[in-house]
Amino acid sequence: MAGKIKIIVIGGSAGSFNVVRKILLSLPSDFPIPIVLCLHRLKDVKKGFVESLNLSSRLKVKEPEDKDPVKPGYVYLSPANYHLLIEPTHNFALSTEDNINFSRPSIDITFESAGYSFRDKMAGIILSGANGDGARGLYNAHINGAFTVVQDPTDAQFNLMPGETLKLFKPDKILKEDGIVEFIKSLRINTYV
């Protein structure tokens, strides 16, 4: 297990912002695993989101540009109005193809491509949301060997997104907010809590 997880991908929509903040606040500046946040957001509001996440984070939060390499020490936020994919070469790639589940960025797309490219070296986490986007993507990453975590629907502000995921498969863990924070911190030394 040691050193296994090379990327953490987190998907969330309505009700996920505070959990994401809590996660970022808990992580030290030398956290060694890159984190990718695919969060539903307004298409035409480009500014403010990264800035507000940076206020809660010791790690640098940035929106990747096309072909940027995935690097430790960063938290990457999916840019507004683009889908965010991860290539087998471990570079980001963007796409403007149609909305998936009414969403661009679509969490399905990010989970699916990261799962294909990182296989069992990915940890995928799905949080609160009032939309089913992300469920099939996380399932697909699970098929490709990713370690999967779903926020406990009874703990999520909006339970549809975690609920839809649990309809598809049994994830490795179902955790409440605090459990998710502890789980991510534990990946640093790769002892899953």
Place this chain on the structure above:
Amino acid sequence: MFRSQNSAMEDIGIKDIKKVIETVYEVRGIDFSNYAFSSFRRRIKRFMELNKVRDFNDFIRNIRESEEYVDNLIKEITVNVTEMFRDPTFWTFLNNNIIPKIKFENKLRIWHAACSTGEEVYSMAILLKEAGLLKSASIVATDINNNVLNVARKGSYPIRNQELNSKNYELFGGRRSLADYYMQTGTRVQFDKELIGNVDFLCHDLALDNPIGTFDLIICRNVLIYFNFELQEKVVQTFVQSMAPNSYLGIGSKESLSWCKAARALEEVSYEEKVYKKSASGERP
């Protein structure tokens, strides 16, 4: 998403993708080998899902045997959703900071590279019209796919897209109402033909074909994201070769030229809006 009945299909891999690329090249001479992998793989999966492909060998056979099937496949791979005045601040920047600086001689020469269904061509035409420059412009709009060029030539779009287009137009700072530029018939709108009076729509493959002229402004937004490094380099080189002294290039807001050798001939005018300039000498100052 992937409601595939066949779990093997969920996992179309590198070898399968290579086979598709080879076969399409064999039958059509279109080379997708330098397209960005993840998006390309997604498009193939999506096509297989829409066409309920159960067996990979059948899929390859269909590509070999049916012209219509390949047409549809190429369309699925290359057609991208676009909107008018996508990223309104880009168009505002173009209008306020770039267009007034272009000192054109005879005509203001513009190339829309990979224009898809033409939404940005109409955006540009509207911008130029409101700046009093439409009649001075000579625009070439190209795409690899003739079907989408026909949509662009026709200028007929679904009414349901106009809400977003209108909102973008307003955010851009349009002087009128977008509806002033089209007529509604049923569920579609027909844009004013006058807008494309000076536009030539041409079939052109950025991956294979040579430069098509010299321009004062090249617009190629959210196209490079579908190419790998190698093809991006080649395409940017084509652009640089096609740029007149003191001309500009505009790319997508999250695209980057920072790694690209050919882009060393260009100067960044705006990081935010991703506009680049080729100086008078063609050398970076």
